[in-house]
Amino acid sequence: MPKLTIDGKSVEVPAGRTLLEAAQLLGVYIPRYCYHPKLSISGNCRMCLVEVEKSPKLVTACSTEAAEGMTVLTTSERVIKARREVLEFLLINHPLDCPVCDQAGECGLQDYYMDYSRQKSRFPAADKVQRQKRRAVGPYLMLDNERCILCTRCVRFCAEVTKTSELEVMERADHSFIDLKEGKALDNEYSLNLADLCPVGAFTSRDFRFKTRVWFLKKTPTICLGCATGCEIYAQHNENTLYRLLPRPNAETNTWLCDHGRMTYKTVRAGDRLNKALIRRGLIDLEPALREAATRLDEFKDAAAVLGSPWLSAEDNAALGRLAKDGLKTDHYCFDFSAEQGIKDGILINKDSAPNTAGLKAVKSAYGGLALEDFTTLLAGGKIKTLVTEANAYGLVKAAAAAARVRLIIFALNRGEAPATAHAVLPYASYFETAGTFVNYQGLRRATAAAVEPQPGVWPLWAVVNKLASYSGAELHIDCGEAALEGINFK
């Protein structure tokens, strides 16, 4: 374990660690563009140059291994001068179009300029090298070569993480530029990570750009429900509108976030988002809809069935369990879901597209119920008149329920996901709008956090169930998410 001194502070690090990592342990920040902890070391930006005693030249902190007895200076006059000059080099051919650049506010050039430069340009604007301005490269990304600082993070991400190698640095010297290789498009399933990785405004998200200025955004730490991986994310929002999802890097699940996961926020404000209920495809306020649904349930109480959903939180499934057991007092319910789980592409995307298959095991052990196979047979048998479930879970029993002409009471976020044949479609709050407990494929139990408020008239699913039961004459007393979880034991 080499012991070294950085800015007068001594630190011992495991062999093989770089000066940049050693400094990080001491809380000493060394500026960088091309360095990224999860990508190979390139050493091209020269922003992280530091002074090492007895070394005639400044060395790159990102690539130099810490050695016994090293004395490192990260704020000496030489280092500060080098940073200022490297930054000047980076800026001479940069278009300085900050007012119309969507990266403004989270731009590495702006930030370091404030920290290390603050000098007037010595380079005439007319002399700038001109490169191709913005163009779409793939479904989610815009590329502006003029803003690019050629740090090659994007090139390395595509080569090393997705292993799709779409990008390459073309040409040489100050006419170099990042471009797609011949015949390639940036359409891998992780392309939006490039917008995060890019320290400047070269790669921007086609979805997010020009929607808002980043300094207005607040961020709520939560969980992605795009699949059973359950990546940790930040939901970024302002004035009750979600704008984007960003990965929240952590050791357990994820550094990156897939494009599919990033787009899951879109359902919240999609045009067909339900803020009212539907009775036979006609929009109606929630309360009368619940009365109607309750009446239909009461009609054939012993012929009603409830199906949980791995797309719903543990709280909401538990509420459905209470509805079956204590409200409808029926044995016709099912919380039995199983799916093959595991990362299918070696990066993040799970074989199981439902976020809470593992969480339902706890609900099932608390409430019991039928096996999915038996439940399906029961539906097909024609004995069941009414089925209460969630839209995605309905997909699993669709054939049986449709054949037996079961009357459907479906919970759905969006009109598009609800079956057209449903008798009643009930809206509920998405997990960007309410907290919910989910268990990912690794068995990690985490809760989503409400980043935005649901629309007026939209309640958490457990609250809708509570009201539905009460209209049908049973008081379940589910006043909060925690109340729903009573009796559920997560191991």
Added chain:
Amino acid sequence: MTDNILLKNNIAGLEAYFACGGYKPLKKALGMKPAEIIEEVKKSNLRGRGGAGFPTGLKWSLVPPDALGQRYLVCNADEGEPGTFKDRELILKNPHALIEGMTIAACAIGAAHGYIYIRGEFAAETEFLNKAITEARAKGFIGKNILGSGFNFELFTHRGAGAYICGEETALLESLEGFKGQPRLKPPYPALKGLFSSPTVINNVETLAAVPSIIERGGEWYAALGTGKSGGTKLFCVSGPVNKPGVYELPLGTAFKDLLEVNCGGMKPGKVLKAVIPGGSSTPVLTAREASAVKLDYESLAAAGSMLGSGGVIIIDDTQCMVRLLQVLARFYHHESCGQCTPCREGCGWLEKILNRLEEGTASHRDIDLLYSVAEGMTGRTICALADAMALPVMSFVTKFRGEFEAHAAGRVCGK
């Protein structure tokens, strides 16, 4: 005067090479232990002739003797430094010295494969070299079980595609592996992790061609030809307005004056020496006064603030405009920068633009200081030496010939 070791009259053919003792050193080397060969080369004070001047014996000894797997020997024949044309001459006049030197070097470092990475423009030279390799292979000097010793060594030529940067040894390796020629981060050094991630030694043509004589006549004999830590003879490529420009082989430590007056027959009538770039375009310029006092060896030129470099001696007479010359250099380095490191990628272009302004007469006096300051900001801050190769000449030109730059800044443009 010492006899030439490298450049002899027409010994390109195998018979002629035999006539002056060719491939005898190889026989001798095959009877030696690798460590003994390296020891002999260390004693010779042979230093890298490509420009950096790293001690050759030391370089060979850095290959770990116990490393498993392949090792490679690579000859850097990507001669692209402006003002340098010695390796081409050597390949054309004495190709077997290179082949023999490579076989001996391979024997010393335990390499079974060697590559000669030759400049893309040298198409005819590659043909010529390939012919010599075929001759050598037919006689069993390369290939399997060389001269019955049990040592195997295969040699290949590989033509570059025209990038100056591929003369930088790690960029050369990238190019040889089939990638874009860009210098690698060091460490790891090629001696540990070079071609195809295996221990690799990369030497210049001239360095390798000197090896047979060292083995034949001993390291001490070779060292004594030169001076101090600079052993042996060196090829100097003289260009410019002298009576007899060309390639000359001289012992290291020869006075520049002798090279100019004795070998090259002095300046052309009516031409007066103004400045000398002593070691290829990357080395700082010397004024006529500095040059006439300097000896041509690694230490003396370093003491004079320049470098021996590749031995490309560019003679500049007093009718030449230093601003214009520097502009030409800047255009070259701007074109050839690989674009990896920020200071070089952006700085080379910036320097060229300032020089364009000076040359056009639209620059101000402040631009001269800017020129110097931009160059200063590039030095010692990049992965390879290309940025320094641009910046050092700029700083030396501006310092030593500031008057000419000021005249340009004042609007007095040469030739207009």
